[in-house]
Amino acid sequence: MDDISTAGLLITLGLLILLSAFFSGTETAMMSLNRYRLRHLSQQGHRAAKRANTLLERPDRLIGLILIGNNLVNILASSIATVLGLRLFGQWGLAIATGSLTLVILIFAEVTPKTLAALYPEKLAYPNSLVLRPLMTLFYPLVWLVNLISNGLLRLLGVSTRSSGDDDLSADELRSVLNEASAMIPRRHREMLVSILDLEKVTVEDVMVPRNELYAIDINDDFKTMMKQLTHSPHSKVLLYRDNIDDVVGFLHLSDLLRLMAREQGVTDKATLLREVREIYYVPEGTPLNVQLLKFQRAKERLGLVVDEYGDIQGLVSLEDILEEIVGDFTTGLQPATSEEISKQDDGSYQVDASINIRDMNREMNWHFPTDGPKTLNGLVLEALEEIPKEHTSLSIGPYQIEVLEANESMVTTVRIEPK
Structure with missing residues (x-):
C-alpha cells in the first residue's frame, strides 16, 4: 500500500x-x-x-x-x-x-x-x-x-439449521398480540376475537341454564294444563318430560304448535301434540365451548341437554349461549334487557340473587370472582364456608365483602356484596 x-x-x-x-x-x-x-x-x-x-x-x-x-x-x-x-x-x-x-x-x-x-x-x-x-x-x-x-x-449439538416453521402463535401469544393491537383493531372487535380464543377455557356448564331453572312441562298433566303452559312459555322451544325431568321426551317448537293451531281441526288432543315432539340432542358435561360450537354446526342443532357421566340432566345449553360468550349478551323480546338479579343499594353495596351465574355477574359488574370452581354465587359461598350459613353471616372472597341476607335449609338465596 x-x-x-x-x-x-x-x-x-x-x-x-x-x-x-x-x-x-x-x-x-x-x-x-x-x-x-x-x-x-x-x-x-x-x-x-x-x-x-x-x-x-x-x-x-x-x-x-x-x-x-x-x-x-x-x-x-x-x-x-x-x-x-x-x-x-x-x-x-x-x-x-x-x-x-x-x-x-x-x-x-x-x-x-x-x-x-x-x-x-x-x-x-x-x-x-x-x-x-x-x-x-x-x-x-x-x-x-x-x-x-x-x-x-x-x-x-442436535440443532437443525433449516427454518422449522414452528413460529406459529399459541392461543395465549395470539391473545397478547390482540390486546396490544389497540391502534389497528377496534376495541369491540378485539374483545370478540379474544372471547373466541377463550372458548376453549369455558365449558358448557359455565353457560348452561341449570337444571333447577329449566322451563319444562310434564306430559302426564291434563291437556288443558299443558296448552296453558305452552302458550305462556317464555321460550320458543319447550322441554317435555314424563313425571321426572330425567325422563325427558323431547323438545316441542312453538312454531310447530302454531302451525297445528292454524289448521282447520286445530290441536284437539295430547296425542296430536306429542307427534310434533322432536328428539333430544345430548351434550356431555365438561365439553369446551369451542368444541360444542362445532358439534352444533355439524349436527345442525341449536339446543342440547347437558348430562353427566350417569346420564342425569344437569342443564340446557343453546347456540345463543355460546354466541353470547363471543359477542356479549343479547336479548329477545321475551326476555328482560337488564339483569333483575343485581340491584344497587343506597350505601353503594349490591343486593344479589345468589343463584346468579358467576361468569354472568363478573361480566355485568366487571368483578373478578373466581370461576374455576362453583358456577353460581350460592355454590361459591357454600364452598368458602363449608356449611349452610345462617342469615347475616359475613365472609370475604378476594376484595369482596359478602353478607348472607337470606338462606334456607339447602342454599343461600340472597346476599349483599360490597366491593372494597
Missing part, C-alpha cells in the same frame, strides 16, 4: 466503514422483520417481501453471507487503518489506529445502523435484499463451505 496516497486510503477506509454499516444494519433489519406481515405481503405479490422471505427461508445461508461480507470489510478496514496509523503517527500509529477504528466501527458501523434497522426493519431490509440476492450468487461457494462446517458443528 506504499504506492497509494494517504487520501486514497482514507477514502477507501470510509467506504469500508459504510459497507460494514450496510451489513450490520441489514442483518438486524432482516432478523427484525415481522414474519407474519412478511408472509402476508409476500402472498399479496409484494416483490421486496418475496425476496426477503426467500432469503429468510435459509437463515443459516443469509447470516453466513452477511457475516462473511462484514468480516471481510472489517478486516480490510483494520489493515488500512494500521497503515494509516503508522504513516501518520509512527511507532504509536498501531495503538492509535486500533483504538480509533474500534470506536468508529462501534458507533458508525454497529450501534447506529443496528438501532436504525431495529426501528425501521422494512425500510432497510426490503431495498437491501436487492443487494443480498446477487451477493448470495457471487459468494455462494464460500457461503456453502462456511455453512457446511458450521452446520456440521450444530448438528453435533
